[in-house]
Amino acid sequence: MNVCKREELSTMAPTDIKESERSQVPNILYLEDSVTDAELVEYELRRAGIEFVLHLVDCESGFLDGLNRWKPDIILSDFSLANFNCLEALRLMNRAGVDIPFILVAGAHSEQSAVECMREGAADYILKTNLMRLASSVRSALKSSAAQKQKTEALAALQKSEEQLLQAQKLEAVGRLAGGISHDFNNLLTAIMGYSELTLRQLPPNDPLCRNIQEIKRASERAASLTRQLLAFSRKQVMQLRVFDLNVVVRDIERMLLRMIGEDIDLRTILQEDLGNIKADPSQIEQVIMNLVVNSRDAMPKGGKLAIETARVYLDETYAQNHIEPAPGVYVMLAVSDSGVGVSEEVRQHIFEPFFTTKEPGKGTGLGLSTVYGIVKQLGGHVWVYSEPDKGTTFKVYLPSVIEEADEYQQPTAPATVPDGTETILLVEDAEAVRHLARDVLKSRGYNVFEAADAATAHSICRRYQRAIDLLLSDVVMPLRSGVDLAKELLEIHPEMNVLYMSGYTEDTVVHHGVLDPGVNFIQKPFSADVLAIRVREVLDAR
Missing domain, CATH: 3.40.50.2300 (Response regulator)
Structure with a gap:
């Protein structure tokens, strides 16, 4: 690797450009070992009224560093430097698949050298002794670069939308399958659960068969819980909709959450006042919160910090365009954040799929987050997750805000005894x-x-x-x-x-x-x- 005379990039920028505006000004990477020649080129471009930030490098390592650090809009280059030249620079760009307008600004060289540079991808050749065409060439290159960037961004956005659509379609297909399977099990489980209860009532408490029947009953209840979670994922649960303030539900179950997570996890709630109401099934919203909290707890086996936050937010057109599912509008947001182990991007892509889990065998069903996904989607909402390995995870749930008055909310209580009748x-x-x-x-x-x-x-x-x-x-x-x-x-x-x-x-x-x-x-x-x-x-x- 060649050694640069300057260890750091030399940036030549007008002093009146604010730091906040600099990201909007084009970056020009200039491969040149003559500061005098670089200053002449800069003067010519400033005189023509072109705004830019010039980054001066004079060797291969500086050139590669400049490509990565500054993401230049165009490149200017002398033909030959002490230990590097424009042909080598062009070939490096071609091998790396870098498509940036490249203008050769050099002294008089043979016609063959100029042609060779053009063949390698140079957009223009400007003589240092005649810089009259420099401004127009740079303007044309900047225009071409801007168009290419827009095209690249549009293709990236399209690819992201396609990936989101494919993931949504995949989850929809799995949901339909899960819903069908759940329905087929419902009649069978109803009979198993019910007859277990009837048999237990008819047996004396000390009968040896009681233990067996209780195990059958517990197994059927676990199976029923799985089918409910599958129905939730497939958005086929029956909901008892009410209008209520999400903060009421969070406060109501906070004590229970503290018992669930244990003493080694610090739980904080940050609840926005005047949050507005949502229309949902309170019991299912409790399920969403508990599943997210349990997921966070399991991600912090040695303890950590857990935060539950609510806020009233507006998702604008830009957010809706970048996320395929939500429509623009006012939402009530529920965020659950932890300082746990986090997950990779690959895991994040599968995180809402039923039965997908990163836990050890026997430590989870893989249905907790898929249940969250299904409930939120059935309510017309959106769930988003951000995570980094070893840095923690944040889940954000967006539920449509409604202007209706809140209904009275109370947690349902089971009767002390099962009633009889004669009707x-x-x-x-x-x-x-x-x-x-x-x-x-x-x-x-x-x-x-x-x-x-x-x-x-x-x-x-x-x-x-x-x-x-x-x-x-x-x-x-x-x-x-x-x-x-x-x-x-x-x-x-x-x-x-x-x-x-x-x-x-x-x-x-x-x-x-x-x-x-x-x-x-x-x-x-x-x-x-x-x-x-x-x-x-x-x-x-x-x-």
């Missing part, structure tokens, strides 16, 4: 295992239950039964006739009936894009025996 219930369900379970659960609670596997049987029961039917408990999606259509028909025969729908689907005649129609009573599969009994009692008591 008459018509049960319509085409899945035999679920129908038998629901029948057995309700009968064990004292209800009078008629069961039907299809709409025709339900009609027959309603016409024959002359007394009041207090509740129609019906699946929504059934062969030949939907539960909603069936309910309309049966209400003409028994107008006193309340209706409670059950389903594993979230895109049907009572649920649209995960949102229940107003006034509809609904229970989502899979459900436990106790949950079914409680929900039935709630609907009956609401008459």
